[in-house]
Amino acid sequence: MVSAQLAPQGYLMYVWNDGFFGGNGIDHSVATKSESVNGRNRPHNGDKNDNKGGNENDRLRRGIRKLPPLTPCPATHPSYVDEDAYPECFDENWDTHMKRKELWGAVRTAVPPERRVTHILLSRVSNIVVDAGPGSSACNAPGTETLKATLREARAPSVGVKVYALFSIDDEAFSEADRVPDVVAWNQYCASCPNEKFDGVAINNERFSTKKCDADGSEEFILNRLWDAKVAAAAGDIKLHFSIGWHWGWCDVGLGILNNIAWGPPGGGPIVTKPANGHFIDIADSVDVQVSWNTPSTMATRATKAGAAYAEMLGKPFWVLAYTNPSDDDCRFTFFPTVGGCTSGDLTMLGLWEAFDQMVDGAFVADPVPAARGGIHYFRGVYSTGLLGWPKLIGPTVIPFLCADDSPLTPFPP
Numbered sequence: 472m473v474s475a476q477l478a479p480q481g482y483l484m485y486v487w488n489d490g491f492f493g494g495n496g497i498d499h500s501v502a503t504k505s506e507s508v509n510g511r512n513r514p515h516n517g518d519k520n521d522n523k524g525g526n527e528n529d530r531l532r533r534g535i536r537k538l539p540p541l542t543p544c545p546a547t548h549p550s551y552v553d554e555d556a557y558p559e560c561f562d563e564n565w566d567t568h569m570k571r572k573e574l575w576g577a578v579r580t581a582v583p584p585e586r587r588v589t590h591i592l593l594s595r596v597s598n599i600v601v602d603a604g605p606g607s608s609a610c611n612a613p614g615t616e617t618l619k620a621t622l623r624e625a626r627a628p629s630v631g632v633k634v635y636a637l638f639s640i641d642d643e644a645f646s647e648a649d650r651v652p653d654v655v656a657w658n659q660y661c662a663s664c665p666n667e668k669f670d671g672v673a674i675n676n677e678r679f680s681t682k683k684c685d686a687d688g689s690e691e692f693i694l695n696r697l698w699d700a701k702v703a704a705a706a707g708d709i710k711l712h713f714s715i716g717w718h719w720g721w722c723d724v725g726l727g728i729l730n731n732i733a734w735g736p737p738g739g740g741p742i743v744t745k746p747a748n749g750h751f752i753d754i755a756d757s758v759d760v761q762v763s764w765n766t767p768s769t770m771a772t773r774a775t776k777a778g779a780a781y782a783e784m785l786g787k788p789f790w791v792l793a794y795t796n797p798s799d800d801d802c803r804f805t806f807f808p809t810v811g812g813c814t815s816g817d818l819t820m821l822g823l824w825e826a827f828d829q830m831v832d833g834a835f836v837a838d839p840v841p842a843a844r845g846g847i848h849y850f851r852g853v854y855s856t857g858l859l860g861w862p863k864l865i866g867p868t869v870i871p872f873l874c875a876d877d878s879p880l881t882p883f884p885p
Contacts, residue, residue, distance in 0.1 A: 474828070475825065475828035475829040475831075475832040475834070475835050476828060476831065476832045477585050477828055478827040478828050478830070478831045478843070478844060478845055479831070479841075479842060479843065479844045480584070480585055480587065480589075480844070481587070481588075481589035481590070481788075481844050482586065482587065482588040482589065482590075482790075482827075482844060482845045482846065482847060483588065483589070483590045483591075483592070483759060483790040483792075483844065483845075483846040483847070484577070484578060484588045484590070484591050484592070484846070484847045484848075484849065484850055484854075485591075485592050485594075485637065485846075485847065485848045485849035485850065486564055486565065486574065486591050486592065486593050486594060486637075486849065486850045487564065487594045487595075487637075487849050487850075488563065488564070488594050488595045489561045489562060489563055489564060489851075490561065490562070490563075490564045490849075490850060490851020490852070490856070491560060491561055491851050491852070491853070491856050491858075492560065492561060492562045492851070492856075563595070564595075564850060564851060565593070565595075565617075565621055566614075566617055568620070571620075571621060571624055571869070572865065572866065572867075572868060572869060573855065573863065573864070573865050574591075574850060575624065575625075575629075575630045575632075575866055575869050576855070576863075576864040576865040576866035577850055577854060577855035577864040578591060578630065578632055579629070579630050579631065579632060579866070580629055580630065580866025580867060580869070581864040581865055581866040582864055586824055588632060588847070589631075589632055589633060590632065590633045590634075590635065590670075590712075590757075590788075591625070591632055591633070591634055591635070591850075592635045592637040592673040592675075592712065593621070593634055593635065593636060593637055594637045594639070595614075596618060596636045596637070596654075597638065597650060597653075598612065598613075598614065599612050599613075599614045599615055599618050599657075600618075600636065600650075600653045600654055600656070600657040600661070601650075601653055602653065602656075603653055603656035603657040603659075603660055603661050604656045604660055605660055607656075607660065609656075609657075609661065610657075610660060610661035615661070619662070619663070619667045620871060621634075622634055622662075622666060622667045622668065622669070623666050623667060623871035623872050623873065623874075624869045624871040626666040626871070626872050627869050627870055627871050627872060629866075629867070629869055629870075630869055633670040633671070634669055634670055635669060635670060635671040635672055635673040635710070635712055636650075636654045636657075636669050636671075636672050636673065637672075637673045637675065638650045638672065638673070638674055638675070639674075639675040639676065640676065641675070641676050641677060641678065642676075642678070643678055643689075644696075645676055645678070645692070645693055645696035645697070647674040647675075647676050647700065648674070648696045648697065648699045648700040648703070650672070651672050651699075651700045651703040651704050651707075651711070652703050652707075654669050654672050654707070654709065655703060655704070655706065655707025655709065657669065658707060658709065659707070663874045664874035666871075666872045666874065667874065669709060670709060670710060671704065671709045671710030671711060671712055671756070672700070672704055672709060672710075672711055672712070673712040673713075673714070674697070674700060674711070674712070674713050674714070675714045676693075677714075677716065678693065679693055679715075679716065679719050679747070680716055680719070683718075683719055683722070683730055683747060684722040684730050690730075690732055690734075690747065691732065691734055694732070694734050694747075694750055694751075694754070695737050697711075697713060697751065697754050697755070698736050698737060698754055699737075701754050701755065701756075704756075710756040710757065711754075711755050711756050711757075712755060712756065712757045712758065712759070713751055713754070713755040713757075713758050714758065714759050714760075714761060714792070715748055715751050715752075715758050715759070715760050715761070715777060715778075716760070716761050716777075717760050717761060717762050717763070717773035717774065717776055717777040718773075718776070718777075719747045719748050719751070719777075720746030720747045720748035720749065720776070720777065720778060721746070721776065724776065729746050730746055730747045731744050731745060731746055732744065732745070732746070732747050732750060734750055746778070748760075748777050748778040748781075749778055749781055752778055752781055752782050752785065752787060752789075753785075755787075756787065756788075757787055757788035757789070757790070758782065758787070758788075758789055758790070759789075759790040759791070759792040759846045760773070760774055760777040760778075760779075760789070760790070760791055760792060761792050761794075761848075762774055762777070762791055762792065762793070763794070763804045764803055764804065764815075765793070765794075765802075765803055765804070765805060765806050765813075765815055765816030765818065765826070766803070766815055766816050766826070767825075767826040767827075767828075767829035767830040767835060767836055768829075768830075768835075768836045768837065768838075770791055770793070770826060770830045771791075771829075771830040771831075771836040771837075771838045771839055771840050771843075772836070772837065772838045774789075774791045774830065774838075774840045774843055775838040775840060779791075779840040779842070779843050780840075782842070783841075783842040788844065789840075789842065789843050789844070790843065790844045790845065790846035791827070791830060791840065791843045791844070791845060791846055792846035792847075792848050793805075793806055793823055793826065793827070793845065793846065793847060793848065794806065794807070794848050794852070795807055795823065795847060795848060795849065795852040795853045795854045795861075796848065796849060796852030796853070797809070797852075797853075802815065803815040803816065805818075806818050806819075806822065806823045806826075806853070807852065807853045808853065808858065808859055808860055808861075818860065819860030819861065820854065820860060820861050820862065821860075822860075823845075823847070823854075824845075827844075827845035830843065831843060
């Protein structure tokens with residue numbers, strides 16, 4: 472079999488609050504868990520219009536199956552447990568040095584060079600950076616030293632990854648835009664040196680799925696709020712990343728009806744009419760697109776419809792996001808190994824990597840996206856858990872930079 476050409480290097484990875492830690496030897500009887508303040512581990516399904524809150528809806532959106540308790544948590548079993556019912560199988564992803572060692576293994580130190588992650592979107596930072604500023608006690612908030620250690624380790628030569636603060640409030644007010652100044656202030660007042668600073672802010676707000684093609688001004692409101700976030704990020708010399716749905720630029724994909732919006736930046740910018748995703752790509756410094764499928768042909772086609780060529784023309788990073796968390800809606804949405812099997816996709820780590828390669832290669836797909844990079848949603852959904860087909864990726868101990876040794880960062884893709 473002929474192998475596909477390698478996809479452009481530099482994966483992106485979501486790192487949510489909690490992850491599955493089955494079979495890794497952690498004594499969960501004494502482990503403590505902090506409250507999620509920044510959104511739960513959700514499917515983030517670009518096809519779904521369910522944006523309701525509440526525990527039950529949240530559980531459904533994450534696609535978690537209720538199964539009998541498994542003691543100990545399975546090391547190699549294609550099943551999942553409910554985090555709410557069986558918290559002993561889950562834990563925070565980056566609150567200790569040993570957990571971060573596994574994170575850095577999955578990101579860089581335990582994978583081939585062509586599979587390395589160059590950008591992580593880090594959740595669970597809201598309560599740490601909130602209201603940072605001169606003379607503020609926020610720089611001494613619980614978790615501050617852990618966050619600083621994480622940022623310094625990310626800059627170590629063996630890792631060399633960019634870190635974006637991830638916000639996913641997912642409300643109609645698009646409140647994520649109001650968190651950007653907090654990150655800017657953290658960098659200015661709380662970081663003791665450059666290696667304790669964030670490189671950017673990532674916003675995951677999916678309200679546009681329920682507002683697209685409405686004539687009530689809600690689309691323009693979301694664009695205005697994203698522009699607010701961009702202005703705040705640029706003022707703080709950090710990047711803005713945004714997650715888009717593949718179909719947001721269309722009112723009816725089957726009929727070929729585009730969702731064209733006449734919009735310009737608030738404050739007197741020129742009004743331009745283009746598909747919604749074109750505006751999002753214009754505003755953000757980079758985007759990922761939720762393609763919600765596990766075969767390279769559909770991933771590529773949906774990425775094309777989402778505006779991959781336009782992003783390439785502008786020279787902006789464009790990641791095709793693959794789900795590695797479970798979905799009860801349709802097993803084809805994800806690379807998670809579904810209970811009972813799935814007739815679509817190669818639901819393994821190697822299958823995911825191969826899909827990223829094939830989606831850029833015209834020998835394998837009809838609509839190749841040659842400049843697109845692979846995106847993984849999310850660390851420890853199944854990626855690097857030790858479940859069947861998904862080995863744990865544990866690298867060597869990472870020696871972080873200290874502020875007293877604030878050496879230049881290792882070069883890597885923008």
